[in-house]
Amino acid sequence: MFEPQIISMIGWGFLETLYMTLVSTFVAYILGLPLGIALVVTDKDGIYPKKYFNMVLGVIINLLRSVPFLILLILVFPITRFVVGTTIGSNATVVPLVIAAAPFIARLVESSLKEVDSGVIEAAESMGASPAQIIWKVMLPEARPSLILGSAIAVTTILSYSAMAGIVAGGGLGDIAIRYGLHRYETDIMIVSVAILVIIVQVLQEIGMRLAKIGDKRK
Amino acid sequence: MKNPIIEIKNLSKTFKSTNGEFQALDNINLEILEGEIFGIIGMSGAGKSTLVRCINFLEKPTQGTVFFDGNDLSRLTKKELYKIRQSMGMIFQQFNLLMQRDVIGNICFPLEIAGVDKKSARKRAHELLELVGISEKADSYPAQLSGGQCQRVAIARALATNPKVLLCDEATSALDPATTQGVLTLLKDINKRLGITIVVITHEMRVIQDICNRVAIIDHSRIAEVGDVEQIFSNPKTAAAKRLVFPQDQSIRHFSGTRCIRIVFDGNSSFEPVIAGMVLDFRQPVNILFADTKNIDGKAFGQLVIQLPQDDDIANGMIEYLRAKNLMVEEVEGYV
Numbered sequence: 159m160f161e162p163q164i165i166s167m168i169g170w171g172f173l174e175t176l177y178m179t180l181v182s183t184f185v186a187y188i189l190g191l192p193l194g195i196a197l198v199v200t201d202k203d204g205i206y207p208k209k210y211f212n213m214v215l216g217v218i219i220n221l222l223r224s225v226p227f228l229i230l231l232i233l234v235f236p237i238t239r240f241v242v243g244t245t246i247g248s249n250a251t252v253v254p255l256v257i258a259a260a261p262f263i264a265r266l267v268e269s270s271l272k273e274v275d276s277g278v279i280e281a282a283e284s285m286g287a288s289p290a291q292i293i294w295k296v297m298l299p300e301a302r303p304s305l306i307l308g309s310a311i312a313v314t315t316i317l318s319y320s321a322m323a324g325i326v327a328g329g330g331l332g333d334i335a336i337r338y339g340l341h342r343y344e345t346d347i348m349i350v351s352v353a354i355l356v357i358i359v360q361v362l363q364e365i366g367m368r369l370a371k372i373g374d375k376r377k
Numbered sequence: 378m379k380n381p382i383i384e385i386k387n388l389s390k391t392f393k394s395t396n397g398e399f400q401a402l403d404n405i406n407l408e409i410l411e412g413e414i415f416g417i418i419g420m421s422g423a424g425k426s427t428l429v430r431c432i433n434f435l436e437k438p439t440q441g442t443v444f445f446d447g448n449d450l451s452r453l454t455k456k457e458l459y460k461i462r463q464s465m466g467m468i469f470q471q472f473n474l475l476m477q478r479d480v481i482g483n484i485c486f487p488l489e490i491a492g493v494d495k496k497s498a499r500k501r502a503h504e505l506l507e508l509v510g511i512s513e514k515a516d517s518y519p520a521q522l523s524g525g526q527c528q529r530v531a532i533a534r535a536l537a538t539n540p541k542v543l544l545c546d547e548a549t550s551a552l553d554p555a556t557t558q559g560v561l562t563l564l565k566d567i568n569k570r571l572g573i574t575i576v577v578i579t580h581e582m583r584v585i586q587d588i589c590n591r592v593a594i595i596d597h598s599r600i601a602e603v604g605d606v607e608q609i610f611s612n613p614k615t616a617a618a619k620r621l622v623f624p625q626d627q628s629i630r631h632f633s634g635t636r637c638i639r640i641v642f643d644g645n646s647s648f649e650p651v652i653a654g655m656v657l658d659f660r661q662p663v664n665i666l667f668a669d670t671k672n673i674d675g676k677a678f679g680q681l682v683i684q685l686p687q688d689d690d691i692a693n694g695m696i697e698y699l700r701a702k703n704l705m706v707e708e709v710e711g712y713v
Contacts, residue, residue: 281473281531284433285487285538286462288455295489299477375477375518 164347168334172354174248175330178320179358182255183313189260190312193219194267195293205279206289219261227258227319231326248329251320259316266312270304271297303374310366314359321355331355381408381444382541382574383432388441390427401427403598405441409542414568414575416589416606418621421580424598429546429578433465434458446541463491466535470547472527474519480506480530481515487537498537505533509563525556532563542574543567549584561587582621586610594618636685636692641705642670642677652683655698661686663695682709 160168196215200208225233231254235245238253274297282296298305321332331351339348390402401424409415419425430436432443434450442451448461466487474483484502485495493501506512509529519527528548535543545564549557565588568575577589585592585606593603596617602609613622645651656663663683670679685692699706 275471275473275476277469277471277473278475280435281467281469282486282490283435284462284465284467284544285490286459287490288459291490295486296475300475302477373477375479376520 160347160350168331168347168350168354171329171331171334171351172358175317175320175332175355175358178248178251178255178323178328178330179313179317182252182259182316182320183309185252185256186259186263186312186316187309189256190263191267193260193264194271195297197264197268198271198297199289199293203276205283205292219264222257222261223265225258227254227322228325230254230258231323231328246327246329251323251328251330254323255316255319258319259312262315263308263312266308267305270301270308273304274300303370303376306366306370306373310363310370313362313366317355317359317362379410379412382411382446383407383409383576384444385409385428385432386441386444388428388431388438388443390424390431390436391439400598402431402438405595405600407593407600407603409574409576410591411541411574412568412572413590414565414577414588416577416579416585416592417595418579418582418585418592419595419617420620423595425578425580425595426546428595429467429544429576432542432544432576433462433467463487463538464540465542465544466538466540467544467546468528468531468535468548470550472519472524472531472551474527474530474534476519479516479518480511480522483519483530484534484537487534491538501537502533505536506530508536508567509533523556524552525559528552528556528560529563532560532567536567536571536573540573542576545575545577545579547578547580550579550581557584558587564588594621635687637666637682637709638685638696638699639707639709640681640683640699641707642679642681643705644676644678645702645704649702651699651702651704652681655695658698659686659691659695661688661691661695 193215197212197219198204199206200212200215202209202212204212222230234254234257237257238245238250241253242250244250278300279292279296282292287295320328320330321335322328324330324332324334324336327333331354335348335351335355338344338351385405385407388402388405389400392399392401405428417425417428427436431438432445434443438451442449444450445461445465450458450461453461475486478486481499481502484505485498488498488501489495503512503515506515509532511526511529514522514526514530519530522530531548532543543564548564549560552560561584564575564577567573568588575588577584579585589606591604592606592609594601594609594615594617596615601615601617602613609618610622613619652663652665663685665681665683667680667682670677670681672678685695696706696708
């Protein structure tokens with residue numbers, strides 16, 4: 159039905175989308191995980207309360223989270239150009255994706271860690287555990303199932319953001335869908351691209367849920 | 378004379394919230410001796426949970442301090458405090474086990490914190506599991522255990538670092554009576570075998586009665602009374618102590634009468650239902666405050682203290698009624 163070059167273009171788009179999504183998720187976790195931990199730990203009921211640090215961090219994260227992704231994408235062009243050297247293509251899209259996803263992930267991590275029973279943390283404190291030991295040996299392992307579920311949410315959200323980057327020639331399936339569907343009215347190519355996006359979301363979400371279940375010893 | 382291992386000195390704790398201040402503990406002074414089982418009992422909200430958390434400085438006192446084994450906890454650095462907490466085990470009402478670790482992993486946890494190598498930690502964990510009597514559960518996860526088993530794991534975990542003191546915060550309050558008995562017996566046994574000092578926080582008098590040597594009664598953020606358990610049981614001096622030893626006093630408040638009488642049975646026929654007959658005759662309830670009667674060969678011996686209805690005519694009538702039955706009746710004052 160499609161010409162071979164169209165098929166290979168969609169194939170590339172698929173790989174680019176996966177590449178952008180996974181790399182951005184990974185880098186965003188490197189930033190977002192410590193931020194999320196910091197939010198919980200320095201909270202007034204946390205194990206190492208730091209009122210003003212927590213407030214400032216919260217405000218910064220909210221600020222970044224409140225900028226719509228499309229606008230953020232364009233706002234950070236200077237940073238993108240500085241880091242990658244260009245503002246188009248999948249490499250360039252990773253930069254705004256990370257900037258948008260890290261604060262989102264910080265909030266996801268925060269809510270997962272807050273689910274950890276405060277009694278268990280108190281028990282660890284009563285045994286003389288330091289805050290670092292409580293983070294590594296209690297909070298993260300106890301919150302593991304919830305953290306994995308959160309990462310499934312993060313990865314699928316980043317995937318849909320990556321498709322938005324198609325507006326500015328960001329590469330990937332979203333780019334193809336916008337170029338062919340929106341600009342050229344070639345709806346069939348758009349539908350195929352979107353269908354592949356839907357399948358990727360389904361698969362990633364399913365993997366996340368299964369991993370979370372396997373690791374959970376509460377049942 | 379044994380040495381005190383925990384000394385609580387002039388300790389006060391105030392919590393600040395948006396609705397103002399709340400004083401949870403008010404000038405507490407206590408000495409807990411080496412090797413004893415010391416109970417701290419009080420109604421909920423009396424401040425006992427805050428007090429036990431002050432003993433290991435999970436809560437920092439607003440004023441005063443705690444000496445543990447000669448160390449002034451308020452003068453320790455954070456690191457020294459972490460270290461010293463390893464010689465104070467603690468167990469909780471909700472067990473607070475790590476849900477994602479198996480039983481052995483849970484018992485190894487404090488040893489990991491203390492920097493013990495993995496192999497010796499596991500060996501010690503298995504020993505402790507045997508001590509608390511659930512060796513067969515080594516590889517189970519807390520979610521697969523019953524409440525009593527969970528508390529046994531928690532006890533093993535608390536003992537892992539060979540602490541000198543075991544703090545128990547309502548450790549049996551989430552358990553049914555039979556399981557409670559098992560856990561209490563275990564605590565008593567640990568106290569005897571290991572010589573570990575145990576501090577028991579509870580609102581249940583029977584826990585104190587079962588295992589404690591001495592008890593402090595905490596009421597409205599203050600220590601109302603401290604003493605040997607038998608002494609407080611037989612002769613509670615303060616209102617707070619009386620409320621705990623005679624919990625039935627609470628229902629008396631709803632009964633409006635103020636006059637009490639003591640009836641002495643001295644070999645009267647126990648086939649005759651005197652009190653029931655009186656209540657039926659007068660169509661007025663009385664409140665039995667104390668009863669200690671025995672039936673020997675169909676004769677009643679012993680005494681009974683009852684509270685009469687408020688109406689003086691009825692009360693006097695009842696006294697006449699009982700005297701007419703040849704019973705010794707005297708009014709007692711200050712019983713309620």
